[in-house]
Amino acid sequence: MYAYINGKLVYKCPTYVIIDAGGVGYHINISLNTYSGIADQENCKLFTWLHVKEDGHTLYGFADEGERRLFLHLISVSGIGPNTGRMMLSSINPAEIQAAILKGDVPVIQRIKGIGPKSAQRLILELQDKLRKDGPDTLISIPVNHTAKDEALSALVMLGFVKNVAEKALDKAAGSTTENLTVEQLIKIALKSL
Incomplete structure (x- = not known):
């Protein structure tokens, strides 16, 4: 629903930020990777994903489009929800997660809190082909279309x-x-x- 939110960074902590965009303050959950990516910017643009449940709507924000695409791939795996996906992006940077999935490196993925051996294997099994099909840099960098x-x-x-x-x-x-x-x-x- 929301592609990105661009506005004044009002508050920032390692788990969420508040961005004032057009007079509305948006509470956006972030990963540590995004936290370090936005540094001390006065104005901030976060690529977002809206999670809708019966009891609430939650916004998740990402420093770049590649991190958001990886997050969406992660939460598409059975048993991995938005909070676990955010935990994964906070524990290991997106490039390392992508490399571990492509190589089938279960121990690297298991280092993430809340991910056991079965979840790590399921993650690799379900995402390895998708990531190979997309190409090695598709999730990390934003594709630039020149022609x-x-x-x-x-x-x-x-x-x-x-x-x-x-x-x-x-x-x-x-x-x-x-x-x-x-x-x-x-x-x-x-x-x-x-």
Whole structure:
């Protein structure tokens, strides 16, 4: 519902911040990684995720888009809720979590409070293929789309196609004509061959 909140940083502690945006104070739960990422900024922009339950709405904030995407992957695993996901991001930095999942390094994930051997194995089993499919840097860095082909590739990957297969289809689509195609045209042509 909320992509990000940008405003004046009114209060900051290791577990949450309060940001005044347009005269409204937002209480946003954060990880230690985000806490160190925002340092002592007067104005702050946090990428957010809203958790809705029967008894309340809770905002979670992240210093960058990559951390939020990793958080969403983590909480998609059965048995890992938002508080456990935040604990994971507070215990180990996102790059280390991603590397541990890709390598299948159970002991590194088990070091996190609240994660036992079964949870660590389930996490690796459920996320390893998703992270490999997205590519090694997809969760950590925000994809920068410079060309129509790059944007089309990002769109196809988000639709669920494997990155290297989508790249081949886009190369074929781009090579089929001499004119510059728009993002939409590239995607339509590539989808025909996928």
